[in-house]
Amino acid sequence: MTSTASLDTVEAAEASPDRQQPWAELGMAEDEYRRVRDILGRRPTSAELAIYSVMWSEHCSYKSSRVHLRQFGEKAPKTDALLVGMGENAGVVDAGDGWAVTFKIESHNHPSYVEPYQGAATGVGGIVRDILTMGARPIGVMDSLRFGPLDAPDTARVLPGVVAGVGGYGNCLGLPNVGGEVVFDDCYTGNPLVNALCVGAMRTDGIKLAKADGPGNKVVLFGARTGGDGIGGASVLASATFDDAKPSKRPSVQVGDPFAEKVLIECCLEIFAQDLVVGIQDLGAAGLSCATTELAAAGTGGMDVDLDVVPLRDPTLVPEEILMSESQERMMAVVTPEQLDAFLAVCAKWDVTATVIGTVTDTGRLRMRWHGEVIVDIPPRTAAHEGPVYERPIERPHDQDVLIQHDGRNLPRPRTPAELRTAVLRMVASPNLADKSWITDQYDRFVLGNTVLAQPEDAGMIRLDESTQRGIAISVDGNSRYTRLDPYTGAQLALAEAYRNVATTGARPLAVSDCLNFGSPEDPAVMWQFSEAVRGLADGCLALGTPVTGGNVSFYNQTGTTAIHPTPVIAVLGVIDDVSRRTRQGFVTDGALVYLLGDTKDEFGGSEWAYATHGFLGGTPPQVDLEREKLLADILINASRDGLIDSAHDLAEGGLVQALVEACLLGHAGVRVTLPEDADPFVALFSESAGRAIVSVPRSEEIRFTDMCSARGLPHARIGVVDVLETALNVQGQFSVSLRELRSAWTSTLPARFA
Amino acid sequence: MAVRVGVVTFPGSLDDRDAARAVRVAGAEAIPLWHGDPSLHDVDAVILPGGFSYGDYLRAGAIARFSPVMESIIAGARDGLPVLGICNGFQVLCESHLLPGALVGNVGRKFVCKPQQLRVENASTEWTTAYRAGQQITIPLKNMDGCYVADDRTLDELEGEGRVVVRYVSGNPNGSYRDIAGITNQAGNVVGLMPHPEHALDDLTGTGADGLGFFLGIAGAVVTA
Numbered sequence: 002m003t004s005t006a007s008l009d010t011v012e013a014a015e016a017s018p019d020r021q022q023p024w025a026e027l028g029m030a031e032d033e034y035r036r037v038r039d040i041l042g043r044r045p046t047s048a049e050l051a052i053y054s055v056m057w058s059e060h061c062s063y064k065s066s067r068v069h070l071r072q073f074g075e076k077a078p079k080t081d082a083l084l085v086g087m088g089e090n091a092g093v094v095d096a097g098d099g100w101a102v103t104f105k106i107e108s109h110n111h112p113s114y115v116e117p118y119q120g121a122a123t124g125v126g127g128i129v130r131d132i133l134t135m136g137a138r139p140i141g142v143m144d145s146l147r148f149g150p151l152d153a154p155d156t157a158r159v160l161p162g163v164v165a166g167v168g169g170y171g172n173c174l175g176l177p178n179v180g181g182e183v184v185f186d187d188c189y190t191g192n193p194l195v196n197a198l199c200v201g202a203m204r205t206d207g208i209k210l211a212k213a214d215g216p217g218n219k220v221v222l223f224g225a226r227t228g229g230d231g232i233g234g235a236s237v238l239a240s241a242t243f244d245d246a247k248p249s250k251r252p253s254v255q256v257g258d259p260f261a262e263k264v265l266i267e268c269c270l271e272i273f274a275q276d277l278v279v280g281i282q283d284l285g286a287a288g289l290s291c292a293t294t295e296l297a298a299a300g301t302g303g304m305d306v307d308l309d310v311v312p313l314r315d316p317t318l319v320p321e322e323i324l325m326s327e328s329q330e331r332m333m334a335v336v337t338p339e340q341l342d343a344f345l346a347v348c349a350k351w352d353v354t355a356t357v358i359g360t361v362t363d364t365g366r367l368r369m370r371w372h373g374e375v376i377v378d379i380p381p382r383t384a385a386h387e388g389p390v391y392e393r394p395i396e397r398p399h400d401q402d403v404l405i406q407h408d409g410r411n412l413p414r415p416r417t418p419a420e421l422r423t424a425v426l427r428m429v430a431s432p433n434l435a436d437k438s439w440i441t442d443q444y445d446r447f448v449l450g451n452t453v454l455a456q457p458e459d460a461g462m463i464r465l466d467e468s469t470q471r472g473i474a475i476s477v478d479g480n481s482r483y484t485r486l487d488p489y490t491g492a493q494l495a496l497a498e499a500y501r502n503v504a505t506t507g508a509r510p511l512a513v514s515d516c517l518n519f520g521s522p523e524d525p526a527v528m529w530q531f532s533e534a535v536r537g538l539a540d541g542c543l544a545l546g547t548p549v550t551g552g553n554v555s556f557y558n559q560t561g562t563t564a565i566h567p568t569p570v571i572a573v574l575g576v577i578d579d580v581s582r583r584t585r586q587g588f589v590t591d592g593a594l595v596y597l598l599g600d601t602k603d604e605f606g607g608s609e610w611a612y613a614t615h616g617f618l619g620g621t622p623p624q625v626d627l628e629r630e631k632l633l634a635d636i637l638i639n640a641s642r643d644g645l646i647d648s649a650h651d652l653a654e655g656g657l658v659q660a661l662v663e664a665c666l667l668g669h670a671g672v673r674v675t676l677p678e679d680a681d682p683f684v685a686l687f688s689e690s691a692g693r694a695i696v697s698v699p700r701s702e703e704i705r706f707t708d709m710c711s712a713r714g715l716p717h718a719r720i721g722v723v724d725v726l727e728t729a730l731n732v733q734g735q736f737s738v739s740l741r742e743l744r745s746a747w748t749s750t751l752p753a754r755f756a
Numbered sequence: 757m758a759v760r761v762g763v764v765t766f767p768g769s770l771d772d773r774d775a776a777r778a779v780r781v782a783g784a785e786a787i788p789l790w791h792g793d794p795s796l797h798d799v800d801a802v803i804l805p806g807g808f809s810y811g812d813y814l815r816a817g818a819i820a821r822f823s824p825v826m827e828s829i830i831a832g833a834r835d836g837l838p839v840l841g842i843c844n845g846f847q848v849l850c851e852s853h854l855l856p857g858a859l860v861g862n863v864g865r866k867f868v869c870k871p872q873q874l875r876v877e878n879a880s881t882e883w884t885t886a887y888r889a890g891q892q893i894t895i896p897l898k899n900m901d902g903c904y905v906a907d908d909r910t911l912d913e914l915e916g917e918g919r920v921v922v923r924y925v926s927g928n929p930n931g932s933y934r935d936i937a938g939i940t941n942q943a944g945n946v947v948g949l950m951p952h953p954e955h956a957l958d959d960l961t962g963t964g965a966d967g968l969g970f971f972l973g974i975a976g977a978v979v980t981a
Contacts, residue, residue: 443867447869
């Protein structure tokens with residue numbers, strides 16, 4: 002037990018105004034520390050300093066990004082689809098028939114580099130609690146992963162652990178993993194990206210909010226006990242204040258227990274069903290500091306907490322550590338005194354530890370006591386919402402023009418049929434285009450029995466309601482090479498691809514969540530990338546009518562002074578009335594006609610071909626035309642609903658030929674392709690022009706389908722016929738590759754590296 | 757009256773809703789059973805669903821076997837109550853000694869999730885009468901500890917007595933001895949399966965309808981019994 006003699010109380014702070022405090026070691030700037038002193042009218046206690054330092058960190062306060070993120074609100078499209086917008090734990094979308102759906106994507110990049118398994122696992126755990134906090138039952142997860150080159154030694158260390166962590170946690174929660182992406186690029190060597198998404202569903206009247214309303218109501222901490230994991234900077238405070246021996250080897254990365262979280266989920270859902278909470282908040286980054294300040298700030302305004310009653314895994318923890326601990330699987334609820342017994346009874350049923358640690362007040366102050374002595378007395382808003390806001394300097398990178406001018410026009414291109422054939426096989430086997438089953442076969446996609454589409458389909462699709470067959474579709478996409486060449490356009494291309502992927506399944510895109518992974522905000526070149534990407538995304542969301550509902554910013558993704566490529570990862574959620582009408586990407590019907598929708602131009606800036614073949618990055622990314630994307634989506638959705646198409650696949654990295662190969666291999670059917678007469682075969686096959694898809698149209702529906710495209714002005718070209726007996730990709734007049742050879746090339750790459 | 761099939765929920769059960777749905781699709785009534793409640797609520801049969809009961813702490817299924825509901829199920833099974841253990845449920849049945857052998861980590865050391873081809877070897881257990889012996893079916897496999905092991909004598913006995921219920925074909929996904937994917941007890945009322953028939957009820961959300969037979973079997977078998 003800590004001796005109270007060494008306790009830094011409010012009284013002690015008033016009596017010793019000049020005591021040196023380790024604000025710099027906690028990552029605070031001097032003017033930030035000054036501001037805390039101004040707010041309080043005295044020096045902060047070490048517990049208060051702990052709270053402000055974590056709440057005003059970049060991760061919690063968004064102090065560098067906030068001035069830019071405002072655009073998502075200012076440019077938000079008018080929509081009836083949003084039930085809860087940005088600012089809560091996650092946005093909530095109206096999915097029709099009384100269903101509300103909430104989804105969000107979040108990063109766990111740095112922990113996953115330090116400790117791949119636990120970093121990735123707790124990334125999943127954290128985003129699942131965000132969704133649960135809204136009152137929803139989590140119904141699925143997705144993951145967007147980026148690593149260094151496939152053959153880099155560090156990739157062999159990081160990737161298997163990250164994949165096992167994502168799978169280990171998600172599988173044990175009983176949440177189907179329905180898709181995502183895996184990308185390899187030199188820029189992620191030493192800084193992998195692990196972005197995890199969760200989606201949940203509830204009835205519209207079941208939405209819960211994070212606020213502590215009603216003086217006299219009880220504040221209950223429930224779930225796992227608080228331990229010494231994930232404390233990070235708090236050790237500075239401990240060592241500055243105390244000199245007694247502590248357990249030294251504490252993990253800086255949180256350690257997850259999915260079983261505890263699974264039980265917590267079921268416990269919470271039973272609590273929600275009985276309507277036993279006034280407000281609820283999960284404990285994630287900044288742990289108790291964040292939960293108490295945010296709940297109090299959003300509610301009546303005050304809260305009294307007895308910190309010494311918090312159940313501990315490690316009894317030697319001091320108040321500062323308890324406040325900063327990021328121990329997983331914990332939640333905080335505000336409960337009326339009348340409902341407290343019923344609340345505690347549900348927790349007891351699920352063997353979940355629950356402890357009343359405080360009371361809501363109307364004092365406007367967050368007060369915390371430690372064995373009776375006041376150690377925190379602050380206005381909670383100042384920590385939760387009124388942190389510093391910076392307008393960081395912005396400067397276009399010096400190498401941007403050079404990057405654009407070296408456009409790769411001179412790169413040798415395959416010309417002859419033999420060269421094209423070789424290029425196809427090499428591209429199909431390249432790490433970014435190769436089959437990812439080695440990874441996705443470690444994820445349970447069947448559990449809960451509502452998975453309609455999962456990887457490698459263009460989007461994941463989950464049924465919401467067995468009786469009506471209503472469902473949702475989600476896709477997660479990003480392309481950091483495009484964004485490096487042009488952040489404004491690159492962000493829009495990521496948005497457009499995710500939007501298109503949802504539409505190819507037949508679902509109507511409704512809303513967006515984003516995970517913005519960038520280098521250091523203190524680097525003006527990175528801030529230029531960030532500001533351009535956010536502007537592009539906000540303009541794009543306005544044009545497509547899909548509002549941003551929430552997300553996450555991850556800065557400081559760099560090794561030394563070298564930042565990763567700017568990597569906005571965009572998730573788009575859509576709704577489909579009847580999941581049995583969904584469109585799959587594999588060719589199924591013999592004799593169906595293959596149509597290419599959209600325009601193909603000579604666009605290879607940032608392309609997979611340039612990267613995989615020549616290790617080259619330069620030029621400008623493909624142009625983006627969001628009106629065209631809307632039209633294409635509309636055609637895909639209507640054609641799916643009316644049964645005019647029996648497969649659809651979005652064109653993206655690797656271009657037309659990659660889409661054809663995947664449609665053949667997934668459908669176990671060959672295709673005879675006739676390229677347009679005036680087309681350059683290389684451009685036709687490998688260009689990455691946006692706004693395109695291939696569909697297969699049963700012969701009986703051809704006229705109705707082409708009439709619809711003509712009437713709406715969507716370019717459409719008949720490029721081939723599905724031929725089940727052909728068992729090959731046959732590009733007439735050019736080359737033919739058997740599906741067996743394609744499958745072998747496509748599926749061998751990852752197992753050869755990791756198996 | 758519809759057959760009453762109990763589906764147990766342990767802390768950490770994951771496929772309990774799926775198993776209940778499969779029971780309903782087969783035309784029987786799904787009765788939720790709670791791990792802490794020893795009463796079986798007059799059910800005609802019991803399913804122990806997949807998941808990670810008690811977090812798989814210690815060993816998969818090791819703690820679940822000591823729960824109050826299992827004491828009643830073990831006693832019932834010895835009296836002939838039909839019991840189907842799927843995945844974690846199979847592990848619980850082995851830990852309970854209702855079935856011989858054990859399930860250990862996959863030889864690949866990885867979680868495996870994929871559609872799996874199986875051959876039904878024994879179509880006369882209480883749960884497999886809707887199939888015919890030798891029939892090939894495809895249902896999802898998904899587990900971490902799916903490698904079935906036993907000593908040679910037990911394996912010989914299982915094969916000699918026709919107690920291997922389903923076998924992996926077209927490749928052994930986890931190293932299970934003699935490609936065993938599911939077994940039964942001598943009476944044929946207790947069946948343990950590593951693959952998940954409850955995820956194969958239709959084309960929309962599963963790998964086809966090949967799994968439905970296990971549930972149709974019990975819905976029919978109990979009625980005629």
